[in-house]
Amino acid sequence: MIHADAVRALTAWTTDETGQQQLRHDYLAHLAEHQDGLWRSCRPAHITASALVVDPAAGRVLLTLHPKVGLWLQMGGHCEPGDETLAAAALREATEESGIPGLRLLPLDTEPAPVRLDRHQVRCAGKDQPENTHLDVQFLALAPADAREEISEESLDLRWFGFDALPELTDGSLRRLVELARKLVG
Template sequence: MTLQADARSALTAFSHQDPNQRALAKEYQELLDAHEDGVWRSCRVGHITASALVIEEQGRGVLLTLHPKVGRWLQLGGHLEPADASVLHGAVREVREESGIARGRISSVPVRLDRHDVPCGRDDDGRVLASVHWDMQFVVVVPNAIPPVISDESDDLAWFPSLSLPDVDASVQALCDDAERALSSPQDRGSKPMWVSFG
């Protein structure tokens, strides 16, 4: 299965109580219908990205990165790469690269979608290009607050109590809320298992 086909499959499996999220999933499908390279950063109008909110299972601590370009605390994530077998694998890779966390459980389908404008890449003259990230957001659960290893993709990396987050924007707060719902919902969501172990 191609990464494009996997993204379509993940979007088909995506379900959410918010009708705005369901409508957004249709727009994601339309992006993939219109652009054969919709999962790659070469798609200048916008492209699928993968991210994951890492949560510590017992105390519900949340791991966030202080993003150097954005200057805000965000979940871990980024662009898909040719070696990624799926969007889910892309999210796991990003968690490993950005935090050093190599074991845990990940939601088998995204828990939230978030589309946002970003500066992404440069043109031949070195000018920053505008693009759109169509982010597919997963949840990673680890048994305890594993000390993270900061990468060059972060200004800082830290665990925060889920009820005492730093200055995060509405999209991160919404992801935290959806992650809590995913953790408290039944394990069976139709035919797909809710959680997949990695590492």
């Protein structure tokens, strides 16, 4: 079911950015070739789902200091068998990693939809295993006004940062995602 949803969500998603269009095409080709393309066991690549937690009223985002890569990132990770949709996987990950109940994904048109795609190399199978490619589908999660974060065991730290005050230990992908979030909710 999540495979069909991923194909549907990526087929419906549109963007004006050439690089993002190419990634969408690549993700759809991956799913056409791999019925198991959303699972961690699919090598050398698999789809992942993430969500940038945003507090629009305060103009800030919640980031996690990822223990494996040592960078401040959005919440996210691998799809699990109980996830029925990519959006559900992204929301589950954001809720688990932020500890914030009541998150909701930003709807585009009438339902939650991806806002960006990012392809990156990781060692999710262990230090002694070869790198994998994460084909990340990124959403925006809106925090309730009274949101109180709670650090999980999946993070070294968890902090709010203003749109204009991101920490140095981030990458270009996160910075582009935050800029897009600012345009969409700010």
